Amino acid sequence: MNIEQLNLKSNPFRLTPSIDSKEIIWAGFPEIKEKIENRIKRSISIPNSSLILNWGEYGSGKTHASRYFNKQEVLEELADTNTIPFSINLSFPKSKDPVKELYTQIIDRINFDELRSRVNEKFHNLKEVMNIITQNTLIRQVLCLLFDNEEDLIGIREYLYGGSFRKLSSKGIIRKLSSDNDYIDLITSLFSLLTYEKKVYSVIILWIDEFEDISILNTSSISNINSFVRSLIDKASNNLLLFLNLTQSAMMDVEDLGEYLQEAVKSRIKERIEFNMPNSLELKEYLEELLNNPLYRDKPCTGSQRFYPFEENVIDQVIKDLGNTSLRRYNEAFSLLLENAIYDGKKNIDIAYYDDIKSEIIGWK
Amino acid sequence: MRLPIVLDTCTILNLLRIDEDEFLYKKLIKLKINICQSVFDEANRNVKTKTFSENQRKYISSHTPQLAPFIVRCDEQFEKKYKACIQEFCAYKKENGEFYSTLISLYLCRQKHCRLYFYTDDYPAKCVFDSFFNYQQIGVIGDTIDLLVFLYWSNPDFDQRKLEKYLQNLLSEFATPFKEFHNQFIEKKGRWITRNIKNKILKENLDKIEHGLEGLNFEKIGEGMAYFKNDGKSYKEIKTFLDSYLDINFSGYMVSKIKDTVSSLKRHPIYKMPC
Numbered sequence: 001m002n003i004e005q006l007n008l009k010s011n012p013f014r015l016t017p018s019i020d021s022k023e024i025i026w027a028g029f030p031e032i033k034e035k036i037e038n039r040i041k042r043s044i045s046i047p048n049s050s051l052i053l054n055w056g057e058y059g060s061g062k063t064h065a066s067r068y069f070n071k072q073e074v075l076e077e078l079a080d081t082n083t084i085p086f087s088i089n090l091s092f093p094k095s096k097d098p099v100k101e102l103y104t105q106i107i108d109r110i111n112f113d114e115l116r117s118r119v120n121e122k123f124h125n126l127k128e129v130m131n132i133i134t135q136n137t138l139i140r141q142v143l144c145l146l147f148d149n150e151e152d153l154i155g156i157r158e159y160l161y162g163g164s165f166r167k168l169s170s171k172g173i174i175r176k177l178s179s180d181n182d183y184i185d186l187i188t189s190l191f192s193l194l195t196y197e198k199k200v201y202s203v204i205i206l207w208i209d210e211f212e213d214i215s216i217l218n219t220s221s222i223s224n225i226n227s228f229v230r231s232l233i234d235k236a237s238n239n240l241l242l243f244l245n246l247t248q249s250a251m252m253d254v255e256d257l258g259e260y261l262q263e264a265v266k267s268r269i270k271e272r273i274e275f276n277m278p279n280s281l282e283l284k285e286y287l288e289e290l291l292n293n294p295l296y297r298d299k300p301c302t303g304s305q306r307f308y309p310f311e312e313n314v315i316d317q318v319i320k321d322l323g324n325t326s327l328r329r330y331n332e333a334f335s336l337l338l339e340n341a342i343y344d345g346k347k348n349i350d351i352a353y354y355d356d357i358k359s360e361i362i363g364w365k
Numbered sequence: 366m367r368l369p370i371v372l373d374t375c376t377i378l379n380l381l382r383i384d385e386d387e388f389l390y391k392k393l394i395k396l397k398i399n400i401c402q403s404v405f406d407e408a409n410r411n412v413k414t415k416t417f418s419e420n421q422r423k424y425i426s427s428h429t430p431q432l433a434p435f436i437v438r439c440d441e442q443f444e445k446k447y448k449a450c451i452q453e454f455c456a457y458k459k460e461n462g463e464f465y466s467t468l469i470s471l472y473l474c475r476q477k478h479c480r481l482y483f484y485t486d487d488y489p490a491k492c493v494f495d496s497f498f499n500y501q502q503i504g505v506i507g508d509t510i511d512l513l514v515f516l517y518w519s520n521p522d523f524d525q526r527k528l529e530k531y532l533q534n535l536l537s538e539f540a541t542p543f544k545e546f547h548n549q550f551i552e553k554k555g556r557w558i559t560r561n562i563k564n565k566i567l568k569e570n571l572d573k574i575e576h577g578l579e580g581l582n583f584e585k586i587g588e589g590m591a592y593f594k595n596d597g598k599s600y601k602e603i604k605t606f607l608d609s610y611l612d613i614n615f616s617g618y619m620v621s622k623i624k625d626t627v628s629s630l631k632r633h634p635i636y637k638m639p640c
Contacts, residue, residue, distance in 0.1 A: 014555075015555035016551065016552060016555070216540035216543075217537055336558065360562075360563065
């Protein structure tokens with residue numbers, strides 16, 4: 001037996017979010033979705049920068065949310081008739097040089113060919129705009145070259161990644177980018193240019209995942225990360241939306257965060273969005289939407305069959321057995337139920353079958 | 366009176382990896398420190414093999430050779446007799462740094478007529494030799510966290526802010542591999558379960574490790590890991606993965622102890638004589 005015989009194209013329950021954006025869908029949890037959407041919509045139309053904390057336990061969907069709201073079509077829909085945002089997903093830096101690592105991740109994520117054509121399409125007086133957005137003559141010159149169609153993009157990208165300035169010295173680039181200040185200045189000036197009068201992009205959205213890892217950095221890296229966040233908000237004071245994903249754990253509780261964030265950063269936090277453990281209603285809403293999403297099922301099942309191949313009382317029993325736990329644990333349990341049903345040739349997952357294999361599904365608690 | 370201190374390889378390396386401008390090193394060598402030849406050799410050898418940043422490697426390797434004057438050699442007859450005694454008492458066959466540190470601890474204790482401190486971050490070794498220290502009334506076995514606290518209260522220029530800084534930097538060293546293990550484990554767990562869909566005990570033990578990692582419950586992590594290690598034939602891939610993180614439970618234990626110490630410092634100050 002295979003999964004198609006359960007009227008599904010593939011197993012919808014994942015333990016870790018997919019990297020392929022086509023496989024990232026949103027199911028259930030309308031309140032969280034709305035809160036994030038509102039934040040993004042607000043930033044699309046209003047020119048100020050905000051810092052938002054997404055807070056929840058392991059496996060509560062924060063990473064998934066960051067990937068979902070990075071999808072081009074989702075951002076286009078939120079922008080409606082406005083200019084679309086430019087969104088980048090970042091992993092929390094693991095090296096002893098965290099600012100450089102974040103900077104490199106940002107440069108890695110940017111398609112400079114596309115950016116060049118968009119910038120040149122929107123600005124006919126680029127130098128004037130540069131003069132407004134930064135006083136730093138080196139950064140100004142780097143950005144001018146970056147968006148000059150006559151210049152070889154490979155050479156400038158090499159320079160951005162820490163390559164020698166010698167090849168560019170005749171064009172006014174007289175030193176290497178080396179300090180954290182350089183990286184921050186370049187990033188914030190680039191962001192300011194891209195969102196200037198919301199012409200190329202309406203807002204830059206940065207998601208930093210696993211921000212709780214700030215608690216396992218050494219003291220100098222903690223200080224550098226704080227400076228990075230503070231400088232981003234200060235220097236790109238318009239049109240930047242920064243989401244920090246934080247997992248609440250034995251390593252890091254909500255009260256502990258204050259010890260790692262400097263006052264200057266804490267005071268910039270505008271909202272805390274909580275990814276709570278799902279209750280029974282939320283979970284059933286999630287399951288119904290997930291199982292019947294076009295990604296997994298061409299024609300949705302409705303009425304008493306809306307959770308097919310699961311019977312509703314099985315779902316109630318799993319919720320009762322697992323209790324107050326994370327969405328990832330529920331995904332794991334339903335995934336196992338589904339895989340077992342395929343293995344045992346069961347087309348309908350009813351309470352008798354669940355009781356039969358319950359110990360394999362729930363396991364040690 | 367300053368009591369003798371015996372240092373194990375991991376404590377020397379852990380202290381030096383978080384040191385800046387010889388702040389800790391200078392305080393350490395002012396104490397009555399003692400090391401055995403194996404520890405001296407291990408420290409100089411491990412700096413090349415363990416995972417240090419380039420700066421740490423440079424710093425450590427410029428300091429470990431300077432510990433040569435602190436090497437202690439036991440009387441030959443004593444060594445012969447008590448090596449066998451420790452091996453039998455502790456059912457321990459390896460002749461490594463921890464073993465010889467225990468031997469010189471006994472020797473120094475009797476020579477100097479005083480109890481002493483042996484600092485090691487090797488948790489399994491601590492468990493093995495604890496009973497011998499207790500039985501022979503040699504002194505106490507502590508770790509780098511205990512040593513940092515001692516350096517703090519015994520030095521007027523070592524303030525609480527600095528202690529918290531060094532503890533955070535030490536935490537970072539242990540927590541980074543712990544977090545990496547956690548992330549990799551979660552990534553692989555689903556695949557291991559799907560491949561063994563009907564194996565209830567496999568899932569049960571993977572769950573134990575996951576719950577243990579999330580709640581810093583080392584007993585649970587240890588139980589789960591032991592199951593796969595004891596049945597390496599059936600779980601070759603899982604065992605290989607777990608073997609690549611041999612010290613993970615100890616890293617977690619150190620993280621937890623540092624967090625508890627930092628948290629206690631806020632509520633219960635460690636008494637320090639006013640200058």
